[in-house]
Amino acid sequence: MSTSEPTVLASALNYAFSSGGSSKRVLDSVDFEMQPGEIVIVTGPSGSGKTTLLTLVGALRSVQQGEMFVLGKPLHQLDKRSLVDVRREIGFIFQMHNLFDALSAFENVKMSLELRKYSKEYIKKRAIELLTELGLGERIDYKPQALSGGQRQRVAIARALANKPQLILADEPTAALDRESGRTVVNLIQRLAKQEQSSILLVTHDNRILDIADRIVTLVDGRIESDVNLAERLRICEILRQTPAFRSLTPGELTEMAEHMQRETFAKGDAIVRQGEIGDRLFVLQQGVVEVFHDDGDGSRSVASLESGNVFGEGALLTSGERNATVIAQEDVSALSLTKESFDQALNSSVSFNQEILQIHFTRTNVLTGSPHPPQTS
Numbered sequence: 001m002s003t004s005e006p007t008v009l010a011s012a013l014n015y016a017f018s019s020g021g022s023s024k025r026v027l028d029s030v031d032f033e034m035q036p037g038e039i040v041i042v043t044g045p046s047g048s049g050k051t052t053l054l055t056l057v058g059a060l061r062s063v064q065q066g067e068m069f070v071l072g073k074p075l076h077q078l079d080k081r082s083l084v085d086v087r088r089e090i091g092f093i094f095q096m097h098n099l100f101d102a103l104s105a106f107e108n109v110k111m112s113l114e115l116r117k118y119s120k121e122y123i124k125k126r127a128i129e130l131l132t133e134l135g136l137g138e139r140i141d142y143k144p145q146a147l148s149g150g151q152r153q154r155v156a157i158a159r160a161l162a163n164k165p166q167l168i169l170a171d172e173p174t175a176a177l178d179r180e181s182g183r184t185v186v187n188l189i190q191r192l193a194k195q196e197q198s199s200i201l202l203v204t205h206d207n208r209i210l211d212i213a214d215r216i217v218t219l220v221d222g223r224i225e226s227d228v229n230l231a232e233r234l235r236i237c238e239i240l241r242q243t244p245a246f247r248s249l250t251p252g253e254l255t256e257m258a259e260h261m262q263r264e265t266f267a268k269g270d271a272i273v274r275q276g277e278i279g280d281r282l283f284v285l286q287q288g289v290v291e292v293f294h295d296d297g298d299g300s301r302s303v304a305s306l307e308s309g310n311v312f313g314e315g316a317l318l319t320s321g322e323r324n325a326t327v328i329a330q331e332d333v334s335a336l337s338l339t340k341e342s343f344d345q346a347l348n349s350s351v352s353f354n355q356e357i358l359q360i361h362f363t364r365t366n367v368l369t370g371s372p373h374p375p376q377t378s
């Protein structure tokens with residue numbers, strides 16, 4: 001599998017359970033993808049289809065309708081035997097950890113390594129190394145009954161990660177654990193998976209562990225209700241924090257704003273906004289330079305050159321009118337954009353943002369018109 005290929009790519013996935021002649025749809029037109037190294041948490045009310053989705057990704061069920069590629073394999077086209085082969089490539093951490101009671105922690109981990117053609121020495125070294133890293137170095141010869149719930153779960157993690165799978169599926173890994181053990185367990189899953197660049201799909205009701213996710217997908221009645229990219233949101237917050245127009249926003253306001261921003265890219269020469277058009281979004285210039293041109297009837301002239309950290313496009317949003325200038329990318333440009341609706345919400349909810357934007361607009365309008373008076377903004 002190439003590194004750019006998604007680990008999981010599902011499209012138009014439908015799944016229904018049949019019983020007593022009736023059929024109940026549990027997944028409804030689900031489109032879902034995961035990139036290598038990504039940690040995705042699936043959450044949602046009981047019965048919303050989370051486990052069904054997880055078991056489909058894990059090749060534990062056959063796809064009924066739609067397409068599902070996992071680790072580059074088209075599960076929707078594979079027979080049962082080939083699905084078993086795919087399963088061997090996946091690490092499973094389930095709530096009922098299915099450890100073998102008669103075997104020690106070491107033997108439980110060793111078993112999963114023995115499915116591969118590793119040397120005896122490597123198997124021993126890897127099992128001991130992992131159990132030690134998971135804090136069970138002193139307990140490698142203990143049987144599951146002699147371990148606490150958290151320790152058993154850690155053995156299950158060692159077993160799931162032993163073969164360095166590119167995909168790890170975890171179903172409620174903290175459900176049977178107290179707060180502290182739950183936190184330790186997810187931190188370990190996160191650290192080990194990041195070390196190996198594994199993707200993790202984790203189903204949970206436990207809101208306390210949502211912070212380990214790069215993305216949080218919420219399922220409701222078998223449909224994806226939201227798909228929030230926390231990692232991207234954090235990166236956007238960081239960009240906004242360094243943008244003067246957003247400098248006085250509180251962390252809460254910044255996060256709220258970042259949630260509504262999209263990344264956009266433009267090539268050299270692209271007109272990002274055009275004078276006379278109705279304005280539909282605000283731009284925050286992240287990278288590259290743009291030139292601002294204004295046409296007052298006597299031809300177009302350059303009025304400003306903007307670099308990263310500047311905003312533009314606020315005028316037409318404030319006046320709910322036309323763009324008063326054309327903005328052309330002078331090189332490849334990347335920007336964040338905010339829709340008018342979100343811009344209006346931000347103006348209403350943050351006095352400081354409102355003031356910063358009005359100040360920018362006032363200064364710029366003066367440049368265009370030479371007027372010393374504040375612009376009419378209604």
Ligand SMILES: Nc1ncnc2c1ncn2[C@@H]1O[C@H](COP(=O)(O)OP(=O)(O)OP(=O)(O)O)[C@@H](O)[C@H]1O
Pocket residue numbers: 017018019026044045046047048049050051052053
């Ligand atoms: N084997 C089955 N036969 C019939 N219906 C099933 C079966 N497994 C699950 N269901 C039903 O499918 C729906 C979705 O189940 P699923 O286990 O995927 O939900 P979930 O979101 O994981 O729920 P929970 O959070 O309670 O574990 C539920 O209404 C459940 O009752």
